Amino acid sequence: MELGTLEERRDSILCNSKQEQKDLKCDQNSVAGAVSQRACVYSGARVVLNPITDAYHLVHGPIGCASYTWDIRGSLTSGAEVFRNSFSTDLREKDIVFGGEKKLMAAIDEIVEEYDPKVVFVYSTCVVGVIGDDLAAVCRTAEKKYDIRVIPVQAPGFAGNKSTGYKAAGNAILELMDTNVTPLKKKGINILGDYNLAGELWILQGYLNRVGIEVNAKFTGDSSCEEIMRAPQAELNIVQCAGSMTLLAKKMEKRYGIPFIKISFVGIDDTIASLRKIAQLLGEQQIIANVEELIKEEYAKVKDQLDFYKKRLEGYSAAIYVGGGFKAISLIKQFNSLGIKPVMVGTQNGKKEEYAQIRDLTDEGTIILDDANPTELEKFMKERGADVLVGGVKERPLAYKLGVAFCDHNHARKHPLTGFVGAVNFAKELDSTLNSPVWKIIAKESGGE
Amino acid sequence: MARNFVNLNVNPCKMCMPMGAAIAFKGLEKSILMMHGSQGCSTYMRRHMATHYNEPVDIASSSLTEQGTVYGGENNLKRGLRNTIKLYHPKVVGVVTTCLAETIGEDIDRLINEFRAEEELASDVTFIPVPTPGYGGTEFEGYYLSLKKMVESLAEAGSNDKVNIIAGNLTPAEIRRIKEILESFSISYNLLPDISQTLDAPYSTNYQKLPDGGTTIEEIKSMGGAKATIELGALLDQKTSAGEFLEDKFGVPLYRIPLPIGLANVDKFINVLSEITGDKPETKFIEARGRMLDAMVDSHKYNAQGRAAIFGQPELVYSIATLCLENGIVPALLATGAKTSKLEELLKKDFALAVEDTVIIDDTDFDTIRDHVNKLDVNILIGHSDGKFITERDGIPLVRVGFPIHDRVGGQRKVSIGYDGSVNFLDEITNTLLEQKYSDYRERMYQKHFSG
Numbered sequence: 001m002e003l004g005t006l007e008e009r010r011d012s013i014l015c016n017s018k019q020e021q022k023d024l025k026c027d028q029n030s031v032a033g034a035v036s037q038r039a040c041v042y043s044g045a046r047v048v049l050n051p052i053t054d055a056y057h058l059v060h061g062p063i064g065c066a067s068y069t070w071d072i073r074g075s076l077t078s079g080a081e082v083f084r085n086s087f088s089t090d091l092r093e094k095d096i097v098f099g100g101e102k103k104l105m106a107a108i109d110e111i112v113e114e115y116d117p118k119v120v121f122v123y124s125t126c127v128v129g130v131i132g133d134d135l136a137a138v139c140r141t142a143e144k145k146y147d148i149r150v151i152p153v154q155a156p157g158f159a160g161n162k163s164t165g166y167k168a169a170g171n172a173i174l175e176l177m178d179t180n181v182t183p184l185k186k187k188g189i190n191i192l193g194d195y196n197l198a199g200e201l202w203i204l205q206g207y208l209n210r211v212g213i214e215v216n217a218k219f220t221g222d223s224s225c226e227e228i229m230r231a232p233q234a235e236l237n238i239v240q241c242a243g244s245m246t247l248l249a250k251k252m253e254k255r256y257g258i259p260f261i262k263i264s265f266v267g268i269d270d271t272i273a274s275l276r277k278i279a280q281l282l283g284e285q286q287i288i289a290n291v292e293e294l295i296k297e298e299y300a301k302v303k304d305q306l307d308f309y310k311k312r313l314e315g316y317s318a319a320i321y322v323g324g325g326f327k328a329i330s331l332i333k334q335f336n337s338l339g340i341k342p343v344m345v346g347t348q349n350g351k352k353e354e355y356a357q358i359r360d361l362t363d364e365g366t367i368i369l370d371d372a373n374p375t376e377l378e379k380f381m382k383e384r385g386a387d388v389l390v391g392g393v394k395e396r397p398l399a400y401k402l403g404v405a406f407c408d409h410n411h412a413r414k415h416p417l418t419g420f421v422g423a424v425n426f427a428k429e430l431d432s433t434l435n436s437p438v439w440k441i442i443a444k445e446s447g448g449e
Numbered sequence: 450m451a452r453n454f455v456n457l458n459v460n461p462c463k464m465c466m467p468m469g470a471a472i473a474f475k476g477l478e479k480s481i482l483m484m485h486g487s488q489g490c491s492t493y494m495r496r497h498m499a500t501h502y503n504e505p506v507d508i509a510s511s512s513l514t515e516q517g518t519v520y521g522g523e524n525n526l527k528r529g530l531r532n533t534i535k536l537y538h539p540k541v542v543g544v545v546t547t548c549l550a551e552t553i554g555e556d557i558d559r560l561i562n563e564f565r566a567e568e569e570l571a572s573d574v575t576f577i578p579v580p581t582p583g584y585g586g587t588e589f590e591g592y593y594l595s596l597k598k599m600v601e602s603l604a605e606a607g608s609n610d611k612v613n614i615i616a617g618n619l620t621p622a623e624i625r626r627i628k629e630i631l632e633s634f635s636i637s638y639n640l641l642p643d644i645s646q647t648l649d650a651p652y653s654t655n656y657q658k659l660p661d662g663g664t665t666i667e668e669i670k671s672m673g674g675a676k677a678t679i680e681l682g683a684l685l686d687q688k689t690s691a692g693e694f695l696e697d698k699f700g701v702p703l704y705r706i707p708l709p710i711g712l713a714n715v716d717k718f719i720n721v722l723s724e725i726t727g728d729k730p731e732t733k734f735i736e737a738r739g740r741m742l743d744a745m746v747d748s749h750k751y752n753a754q755g756r757a758a759i760f761g762q763p764e765l766v767y768s769i770a771t772l773c774l775e776n777g778i779v780p781a782l783l784a785t786g787a788k789t790s791k792l793e794e795l796l797k798k799d800f801a802l803a804v805e806d807t808v809i810i811d812d813t814d815f816d817t818i819r820d821h822v823n824k825l826d827v828n829i830l831i832g833h834s835d836g837k838f839i840t841e842r843d844g845i846p847l848v849r850v851g852f853p854i855h856d857r858v859g860g861q862r863k864v865s866i867g868y869d870g871s872v873n874f875l876d877e878i879t880n881t882l883l884e885q886k887y888s889d890y891r892e893r894m895y896q897k898h899f900s901g
Contacts, residue, residue, distance in 0.1 A: 006532050030488050030512040033529030035536070040489025062548050062584035063458060063786075064465030068493035070835070085816075090458035091584050096552055106456040114454070126487050126549040127584070130518060157487035158513045158549060374507050374658065375536050394496050398505040401656045446654045 005376055006034055013376065016359050016366040024355045026370040029161065035373040037321070037394055038348045040157035042125050044165020047073060047411065048244050049121055049153065049172060051195050051220040052228065054080035056117045058087040060104050060135065061125030065157075066090075073411040074197045077222050087111065091127065101133045108142045108150060119149045119225040121172060129156025149225070151175050162323070163243065163349050170248035173219060174255070179229050184256065188216030189278070190234040192249055192260070193241030194418075196221025197411065203419040204240070204265050207275060207298075211290035213282065232256040238263045238278060243324030243349055265418040266330035267426075268299070268306070269337060298420040306338075309427035314339030316434055319386035321346045321377060321395055322409055325354025331390055331409070332361045338427060343384035346372045374398055388434050403442050405433035451810045452817050459816035460838060462760055463786025465583035467545050468494050469591025471508055472618060472852070474543035474577075476642020477599070478663035481509060481539045485526050485555060486547025488512045490583075500855035502621070502648045507658060509533040513549055522555050527564050534570050537659055540666065543595065544578045551582035575666055577602050587787040588852075589762045592618050593682060593689035596641055599669055600691040606699055607674025612725055613701065614640045615680040615691050617708045617764050618852060621649030622862045626870060633731045634722050639668040639675060641691070649861045673699040677725045679718070683707035684763050684791040708764050709866045710874065711772030712741060737868035744872045748879045749777055755882050758782040758822045760832040761851040763789050763811070767796070769831055769850070769865075770807075774800050776875060780807050781825040788812040815839070829881055834860075846881050850874065 005013060011025035030036035042059075046069050050057055059066040066088030077083070089107045091100050104122070111117060120142075124135050135152040142150040153172045155165050189208070194201040201221035208215055216234040217227045232252070237260035239249045249260035261281060263274035272295050279291040318340050320331050328347050335342050345358050346369040358368055367380045381389060381404055388405040389395060399406040407429050409417065415429070416422045453459065467484055471494050474482045484491045491510035498506040511529040513522050530542065544557050557578045565571045579598040581591045596615055614631065616624060624645040631638050646662025672678070678701050680692035685705065687693050695701040704725070709718040715738075719730050755778035759769045763785040770780045783792060793809045808821055819839045822830070830836045830847040834854045840847045854860030865874035 006535065008532070029514050030510075031528075031532060032512045032525045033483065033509050033532030033536075034512075035491075035507050035509050035533070036488055036512065037492065038488055039492045040487050043489050043493070058457075062465060062582075063461050063463060063587075064468070064490065064493070064548070064583040066458065067461040067464050068497060070460060071838070086460055088458045088461060089456060090461075093582070093584055096548075096582075096584055103456050107454070110454045110457050126547070127552045130549065130552045157489045158518050159515050161488070373536075374505060378656070378658070392496075394492070394499050394506075397499050397503050400503075401505055401650075401652075403654070442652070445652070 005379065006031060009034060009376070012371060013367065013369040016362050016364055016368055018364060023352060024368060024370055026350055026352060026355060027163070028371070030371055035375070036371055037373065037392070038371060039162055041160050041162065041165040041168065042123060042155040042157045043069065044162035044244075045123060045153050045155040045169040045172070046165070047195075048166055048169035048220060050083055051075035052223050052225060053077040053083050054118070054224050056082060056087060056111055056115065056120040057123070058089070058107060058111065058120055059123045059125060060089045060091070060100060060128050060133070061123075062091045062127060063088055065123075065125045073195060074413060075221055076196050076199050076202070079222070079224055096127055096131055099131055099133060100128060101138050104133065104135075104138050105142065108138070112146050112148070117148060119151065119176065121151050121153050123153045123155050125155070126157040129159060149176060149179055161349065166244040167247055170245070170251065173228060173248060174251055176225060176228050177231050181232050181256075185233050186235040188214035188234050189236040189238055190216050190231050190258070191218040192237050192239045193245035194218065194221045195241070198413055198416040200265075200416045200418040200422065203416055203421060207294060207419065208278075211275070211279065211294055212287050213278065232258070234258055236260070236278070236281060238274075240265060241324065242326040242354075243351070262326070264326060264330045266327065266422070267334035267337065268302070268420060268423045269333055270330050271419055271423070272299075302420045302424050305424045306427060309424075309431050310338050312431050312435055313427065316387040317341045317343045317385060319344040319377070319381050319384070319389045319404070321372060321389065321391040323348050323392070325350035325358065327409065329354060329357055329361065332358065334423065334426060336361075338430070340388075340430075342366060343386055344369070344380045346370065346377070378402060388430060403439065403446070405430075405436070405439065407433060451813050453814075453820060458814045460814055460835075461786060462784065462813055462815050462818060462835065463587040464497070465588065466581035466586050466591030466594070467547055467583060468497065469588035469593070469618070470543060470545045470579055470581050470595040471498060471506070472588070472644070473592050473595035473599075473642050474541070475506070475647050476644040476663055477541045477543070478665045479539050479659045480541035480543060480663060481507065481533060481537050481659060482543045482545060483509045483511065483526070483529060483533055484545055484547055485511045485522060485550040485557060486513055487549055490547045497853055497855070501853040502861045503858065504648055504650060504861070505658070507537070518549065518553055522550060522553065523560055526555070526557070526560050527567075530564055531568060531570065534574060539574060539659060541575045541577060544576055545581045545595070546579075547581070548583040551580065551585070575603070589618075589764070589787045590689055593685055593691070597689060597691040597694055599641065600672055600694055603666060603669040604673035604695060604699065605670045607671065609671055609674045609676070610637060611671060611675045612636050612638045613672045613675045613678040613692070613695065614638055615678060615682065616640060616642060617681040618762060619708070619866065620861050620863050621645045622864045623866045623870070626864050626867050630718070630722070630867060633734070634726050634728055636722075636726050639672050640664060641669060641672070673701070675701050677702045677704060679721055679725075680705045681708050682764055683767055683795060684789055686791075707771070708768040710768035710871055711775055712738075712745070712871070713775065714768050714771055715866070715868050715871060734868065741868045741872045744875065745776055748875070751879050751883055752776045752778045754886065755779065755829050755878065756781045756825065756827050757829045757831050757878075758784065758818065758825070758827040760784040760818055760830070760836060763787050763792050765851050767792055770796060771799070772871060772875060778829075778878065781827050782818065782821045783807060783809045784813050784818045784821070785811050786813060819843070828885060829878065831878065846885055848878050848881050
C-alpha cells in the first residue's frame with residue numbers, strides 16, 4: 001500500500017524550492033476525512049481567553065466542549081485560580097429542542113449568586129449556533145441585571161477554524177477593554193499573546209522589569225480582568241504569539257492608537273533581537289543600555305550550557321509540526337543555532353506571510369505543509385529521515401511509534417521554553433530525547449547499528 | 450442533591466457519547482471512526498485518548514463548516530468517507546454523529562446507503578452507523594450503544610459453540626487478562642470489543658496506522674449463533690445492552706455480570722464460565738482466589754481506616770464499591786457523571802446494610818463531589834485523573850483507575866480485574882492509606898498527647 005496524500009491536499013504541501021514561487025495553500029477549511037490535527041473555533045477562543053485568572057468561563061453547550069478543555073493549558077497564575085474551573089450549561093436533549101436561553105440565564109444567575117464575579121465570558125458552541133440562542137441578548141440582560149460584565153464569545157465550532165476562534169477571543173478582550181476607557185496616559189507596554197505556560201510570561205516580564213520597562217498589562221497569561229481593562233493606557237503593544245493576537249493588536253492600534261510590534265522570546269537570537277527592538281522603539285538611552293547589559297549577563301549564564309548541548313545535538317534533523325507560524329519560525333531559527341537541520345515544517349494555522357518566511361529560512365528540499373494529517377506526517381518524517389519531531393500532544397505517540405524522538409512544544413509543557421533559560425531547557429529536552437539510550441535499543445531491535 | 454447547581458455543571462465528571470464510541474470502535478479489526486460534525490470533536494477526543502493510551506489515535510471528521518451546517522452535511526460526510534477510506538483502507542468504518550450533526554437532522558443511515566451505492570471503494574468496507582449526540586448521554590452510554598449497534602448491524606442467526614463476551618470499558622491489559630481466563634476454560638469465544646492490541650500495540654519497525662488485532666466482522670456475525678453471552682455491565686438497560694439484543698433477537702442466553710473487580714464479582718465471572726462450559730476452573734484460579742482471601746485478611750485492619758470517594762463511569766464505580774465493601778473500606782461517596790438510578794438500586798439490593806452510610810449521586814460534577822468529599826471525611830479518592838483537582842486543593846490522595854489517566858503513564862496497562870488484578874488494585878488502595886497514616890502519625894500523636 002502506497003503511503004499517499006490526497007489530491008485535495010496537494011496544494012497545501014510543497015517541497016521548498018527557491019526558484020519556484022508558488023504559494024502554499026493555507027488558511028482554508030480542513031479537508032473532510034483527511035484526519036486533520038486541528039481543533040475548532042471554540043477551542044481557539046477558549047485557549048486564548050482561558051488564562052485570564054479571575055474570569056468565569058461559562059461554556060454554553062453540551063458537556064463535551066467544557067469537559068475536554070477543563071484546565072487545558074498549563075498557564076500559571078500569581079493571583080486568582082478561578083480560570084482553572086470549567087463551567088458549563090451542560091445542555092440536554094430538551095434544551096436542544098426548546099432552546100437554551102433560559103438555562104443560560106439561570107446558569108449566570110447561579111454563578112453571580114454563588115461567586116460574585118466581575119466578569120463572565122459566555123462561549124457559544126456548535127449547537128448553540130444552530131438552535132439560535134441569542135447569546136448577546138442574554139449577556140446584555142445579565143449585565144444590566146447585575147451591573148457586571150457578561151461578555152459573549154461567539155464560537156460555534158463549525159463557523160471557521162481555530163483562527164476564527166482567536167478572532168472571537170480578541171473581540172471579547174476588546175469588549176472588556178472598552179468597559180471603562182479613561183483618558184489615555186500612554187505609559188508602559190502591554191504583552192500580548194504569552195500564556196504563561198510554565199511561567200514563560202514571568203521570565204519575559206522579569207527581563208522587561210530589569211531593564212526599566214513598565215509592563216502595563218499582559219494578556220492573557222497571568223492576567224486579571226482589571227488589568228486588561230487598563231490595557232488601552234499603554235504606549236506600545238508587543239505581540240508574542242502572532243497567530244492568536246495580531247488581529248487584536250491591529251484593532252487596538254486603530255481604536256486606542258497603540259502601535260504594536262511582533263516579537264518572539266523563543267530562542268536566544270529572537271530573544272536578543274526582540275529586547276533590542278523594544279528598547280529602540282521606546283527610545284530611552286538608559287533602557288537601551290540596560291538591555292545590552294542584560295543580554296550580556298544572561299547570555300554569559302547560558303553560553304556554556306548551550307555549547308555543551310550543541311555538541312551533543314549537531315547533525316540531527318528535525319521535523320516541526322505546531323499550531324502557528326510564529327512558533328514554527330522561531331523553532332527553525334533555534335534548530336539552526338543548535339546545528340540541527342529542519343527537514344519538515346508544518347503548522348495547523350499558519351498564514352501566507354509566515355509560510356513565505358519559512359521558505360526563506362529553510363533549505364531547498366524541506367517539506368512545508370499546512371494543516372497536515374498523520375498520514376502526511378508519517379510519510380514525510382520517514383522520507384526525510386527526521387530524528388526528532390516538535391509538536392503537540394497528539395503527535396507524540398506517532399513520533400514514538402516511528403522511532404522518532406519528540407519535543408513537547410504544547411499547552412501542557414511543564415518547563416518554560418522562552419528567554420535565555422528557555423533556550424537551555426529546549427536544548428536539554430532535545431538532548432534528553434534524541435540521545436536517550438532507548439533509541440540504541442530500538443535500533444538494535446531493527447537490525448541497525 | 451446530585452449537583453451543587455441546577456443549571457450549571459462545574460468541573461465535569463463525564464465526557465460525551467462520541468468518546469465512548471471512539472474507544473469501542475478501536476476494538477474492531479482494521480476499523481476507523483468517522484465523526485460527522487465539526488473538526489474539533491475528533492481532535493479533542495484524539496488528544497484525550499492519546500494521553501491515556503500513549504498510542505496514536507486517528508479519528509476522522511467530516512469537518513462540517515458553516516455551509517454544511519446550513520445546507521446539510523451530505524457532501525462533507527461523503528467526501529470525508531472517500532478520503533478516509535483512501536488513506537486508511539479500513540475494513541470497518543464506524544460513522545457516529547455529534548451534537549451538530551444531530552441538531553441539523555443528519556440522516557446518517559441514508560447517507561451511508563447512498564455512499565455504498567455510489568462508490569466503488571465502499572464495496573469492501575463495512576459501515577456501522579451510531580447516533581451519538583453529545584447531549585444525549587456520556588461516554589458510558591456511547592460506549593455500550595456502539596457495541597449494541599455493531600451487533601445489531603452484523604450478528605447473524607446460526608448455531609455454534611462459541612461464547613460471546615461483551616467487555617466493559619476496560620484497559621487493553623485487562624482485555625488480555627480476560628482472554629487468558631477464557632483460554633484457560635478452553636472455549637472459543639467472541640470478545641467484543643478487543644482493544645488489547647489496537648490501543649496497546651507492541652513496538653514494531655513497521656508502524657501501521659490501523660494496528661493489527663481487534664474483533665473481526667466474522668466474529669460479530671457469529672455472535673447471533675453463540676451458545677451464551679456474558680455481558681460485563683451490571684447497570685445496562687435494554688437501550689444499551691448488546692447482550693439483551695442477542696437474547697431477544699437470536700435467543701442467545703444472557704448472563705449479565707459486573708466488571709470482575711473484587712472477590713464476589715470475579716467469582717461471578719468464573720462461575721458463569723464454569724456453568725456455561727461445564728468445566729471446573731483451573732487450579733491456578735483456585736490458588737489465586739485463595740491468595741486473594743489471604744491478602745484480604747492481611748490488610749483488613751488497614752483497610753478499615755479507609756473512607757473512599759469513588760467516581761467515574763458507573764460500571765467501574767459499582768465494581769470498585771463492592772471491592773471496598775468486601776474489604777471494610779467505607780465507600781462514603783459513589784459518584785458518576787452519567788444519569789443512572791441503577792447504581793443505587795443494585796447496591797441496595799446486593800449490600801442492603803452496608804450502603805446506609807453511603808452517599809450515591811449520579812449526573813454530578815466534580816464541584817459537588819469535592820464538597821461531599823470534605824463533608825464526609827473521605828481520606829482516599831478512587832477514580833480517573835480528573836480527581837487530581839481535589840487532591841491538589843484538599844490533599845486527599847488519588848488512586849488512579851479508569852479513563853482517562855493522562856497525568857501518569859501506564860493507564861493502558863493497569864489491571865484491576867480477576868483475582869490477581871483485584872489484589873494488586875486493593876494493595877494500591879491499602880498502601881495509599883498506609884502512606885497517608887505513616888507520613889504524619891508521629892506529629893499527630895505528639896500534638897494530641899504530649900503535654901510536656
